[in-house]
Amino acid sequence: MKILLAPHADDETLFACYTLLREKPLVVLCLPGAPRHGSPEVRRGELAKAMALLGCSWISLAHLPDLEEALARFSPAHVFAPLPEDDGNREHNLVGELAARLWPGDVTFYTTYTSSSRTTLGYPVPAEPEWPELKRRALACYESQAANRGTREHFLRPLDEYLVSWEGHMSEARAA
Numbered sequence: 001m002k003i004l005l006a007p008h009a010d011d012e013t014l015f016a017c018y019t020l021l022r023e024k025p026l027v028v029l030c031l032p033g034a035p036r037h038g039s040p041e042v043r044r045g046e047l048a049k050a051m052a053l054l055g056c057s058w059i060s061l062a063h064l065p066d067l068e069e070a071l072a073r074f075s076p077a078h079v080f081a082p083l084p085e086d087d088g089n090r091e092h093n094l095v096g097e098l099a100a101r102l103w104p105g106d107v108t109f110y111t112t113y114t115s116s117s118r119t120t121l122g123y124p125v126p127a128e129p130e131w132p133e134l135k136r137r138a139l140a141c142y143e144s145q146a147a148n149r150g151t152r153e154h155f156l157r158p159l160d161e162y163l164v165s166w167e168g169h170m171s172e173a174r175a176a
Helices: 011-023 040-054 067-072 090-102 131-139 166-175
Strands: 002-006 026-029 058-060 078-082 107-110 162-165
Touching (some): 011 040, 011 078, 011 131, 067 090, 078 090
Parallel strands (some): 026 058
């Protein structure tokens, strides 16, 4: 079984939709999200709609007190997680770092953003011709986030996605 770790409901669709469509991993919602971004219940409902559209199963660990303990119960064949980055989102980094620690060598990272820009490290994820429109439809499931001033900009960005191996990321970091 493959899993994709989504720190917040919408990260999986914003940053890894093409991976969801190609790999069909189990999506694991890790955190409830900041209250300023809306109700966790509403966001889970939006996630359910998006995953139904994309044909992916999902579960939520967002209500559990110890995320690392909950994740450690999985024995995935492969994991997709957000790339930990300097100046990246604190919770994205936490989930990516947990994945690297729990499943060393079995993680491919998807890029998200830093405080200054969308990250385009790694290699672009190829999309089938119909996938960009499907991604737009899945993003439209997140009405609360597209309408929120704090998250709206992410829904207006290009649909490109990027994957990075940990070894490739560490090589780039050492070269910088």
